[in-house]
Every structure is written in C-alpha cells, then in structure tokens.
Amino acid sequence: MAFTGLFLILFLIVHASINACIFLNDEGKTFNEMARFMSHNWIMRFLEVGLFAGLITHIIQGLMLWSQNKNARPVQYAYSQPNKNSKWYSRSMALLGTLLLLFLIMHLSHFYVGTKVALYAKGDAPHNLFEEMKEVFSVNWVVALYVAGVIALFWHLYHGFQSAFQSLGINHKKYTPMLKTIGLGYAIIICLLFALMPISMFLGCIK
C-alpha cells in the first residue's frame, strides 16, 4: 500500500505539471506538444504499463486490506465514538479510494480513450487534446464532478502521504512533523492545480 501509494504520488506530480501547461494560455500549444510527446514515445509507453500496474496493485491491496479488516471485527459496537480518537479521513481511505476509482473511470473515458483511439484505431490521426478538454469542461455538472473528485483526492493524499512513511517504518521526532507538513503542502498544491483546470476552462479564463 505504502510503496504503490508513494509511486502514485510521484506520478501525480508529473501529471499535474504537464497539465499545468494549459495555464500558459497559449491556446494549448505547449500542452498539446507535451501530450504528443507523452503518447508518441516508447519510454513513456513503457512507464505507462508500470503506472497501470502500480494503480491496479494499489487497488487490489486496498481491497484485501478492507476485507481482512472487516473480518477482524465480526460483531460491531452498538455505540461507538470514533471522532473522539481519530480523524474521519484517516478512517475513510477505502471509501475515498472507491470514489477516486469511480472518478478515474469517468476521467479515463473522457481523455485517455480518445487519445488511444486517435493513435491506434485511426492510424495516428491528429488529435487536439486541448480542444477536447475545453469541450468536456464546458458542461457545468462535469466540472462539478471533477471538483468533487479532486476534493476526495485531497483527503486521500493528505492521510496517505504521511501514512505511507509510517507504514515503511519512518517515524522520527524531527522528520515526521516535517513530512506531515510536506504532505499537506503537496496535497494542497496538487489538488488546487487540478481543481483550477476545469474551473478556469469552464469560466473561459483559458482560451
């Protein structure tokens, strides 16, 4: 869980950085170049296999954890006050992860499938990912779903970042508070960037 989680955390940095090219506001020129580079490069293709392997492993590990942990308490408490001893998001990682998986299905069907169809089924047909993005983010409820997905991502990352280090056996008086702050900063920056993309396109700030 921790290894695959940290791997996916690293991936999000790449994902957010490339997508942030839309903020250059050059009619998507840089962004489309980056997108073309990422899809027309065998090293990136190779890494993509690793990314999906990491994601699927993370999901399978999560499901195994969830089922083992559910079995560990067959009879539930009639009355429990978990808010007195732990944060809701730390207890809701499976739920947040499931929401993220649903979000990912929508997200991949929006952007990933189209890119692959243009590349393989249509014989490398020209594909303007930037225009596709603008089209998808012109619908208000889609934008709302993307923002909701990013909010789920924030809580998942906020707990997951520091939790990964604890699981790997790193808990240090000096470095753990530092890691927690870095994790919070990371979650805020990544999620703010991702949330601003559909919002700014919907509002027409990016042409």
Place this chain on the structure above:
Amino acid sequence: MEHYHMNLTLKVWRQKNSKEQGKLETYQVKDISSEMSFLEMFDVLNEQLIVEGKEPIAFDHDCREGICGMCSMYINGQAHGPWQQNTTCQLHMRAFKDGDTITVEPWRSKAFPVLKDLVVNRSAFDRIIQAGGYISVNTGNAVDANAIPIDKKDADDAFMAAACIGCGACVATCKNGSAMLFVGAKVSQLALLPQGGPERESRVLNMVAQMDKEGFGNCTNTYACEAECPKGISVSNIARLNSEYLKAGLTTETK
C-alpha cells in the same frame, strides 16, 4: 471537587457464553456517588441484581489501580471510557452526571471472543508473546545490572514501550481490530535494548506471524489506538515494528 449523587441508566451487553447471541440490557442504578469508581458502580449494580435473584454481570478486573491491564470495558463508545490515559478501574463516576445513559460493551474483535457478558478471551496476546516476546537467558551467575552500557534515550524509549499493560484497548478501539500497537510496544521494548539483540529478527517475524494467525486486522494509521491507550503508548512503536519487520524480512534466510 464537589461530591454529588446520581441516578443512571445503564445499557450493558449480556451474553450467556461464547456460543449464544448476546444483547444490550437496560438497568437503572440509583444514588451513585461521584467518588465511586466505575467498577464500584458495577459492584453496586451486581449486588442489586443478586438481591433481585438475577444473574450478576460478569466483567474482568483485578488490581483496580490501573496497572494490571485486566479491566476491559467499552464505555459510551470509547475503550476504558471518556478519560484519557486511564483504565476502566480508574475511571470515576464524576465523569458522569445525573440522568446519564451509559452504554457498556465488551471489546469487539474476532481474536477476542466474548466468554460471558463483558469478559473476553485475550489469550491471543499471550500466544503472541510466546511467539517471541521474551529473551532467552542461559543459566549461570546473575549478570551485574549495570554491566552493559545502554544509551539513556534508548533506555527511556524501551521503558515507555514496556509500560504497555496488554489490556487490548488498542484492538478494541482500532476500526480494523489491529493489534499493531501492542505488538509494536512488545517488539520495541526488546529491540531497543542490547539484551534483545540476539533474537531481534526471529522475534519480530514470529510475533507478526502469530498476530496475523490470530485474526487481528491491519494498521491503516488512524492512530486511534494511541489516543485511547491507557498507558499512552506511542504509534512510533508501530513504525519501529514496521521497520524491524522490513529489515528482518529482507535480511534473514529463514522463510
């Protein structure tokens, strides 16, 4: 502190034995002194039940001074009740007020089956200790206590971990029913000291294997255990358990 009396409604888990299904029963207790301990209040209730010709409530208790780890009640949705770093026996009735309803349940975990009412079988913890929570010492002359130099900080950390009384509140509190805080404390107290060195790797591997065998859940780092632990055992012991386990798993040749 002002002394007062209170009338309470208690909802207590009653279960005949490990086979039969249990349920919450409601009882009324009157004129409970705020200076009583929670278990003394249960003694009053039990005497009342005996007078009424009913079966008294079975609950675990021993020293009643917060050091043995025998008492185990899930009071109003919290292990050992509402006070921090406190066992059930050291919980006093001044934590409650007149007219309160208090729900009392046994520890809930697959590895801690209910024996009767509020009594659970915690021998899973004993079997984890038997799997490696000790040091082997050869017979012979007793070694001088101060013969081996130990860093002050390591000694302190080992002592803090050794404060664990094995009550099982960590398991009861954890949403996953995980025993990682208990095992973390027991592995840490020996891993930090030179005496624990020779068996360091086999200890952590065997204890974790036994923990999994008993059916405890996994740690997802909610840190609820640390918040509810009557001895304030730190979750840094869980991290130490993780790193000990990783190192041992990577370096030992035994399967």
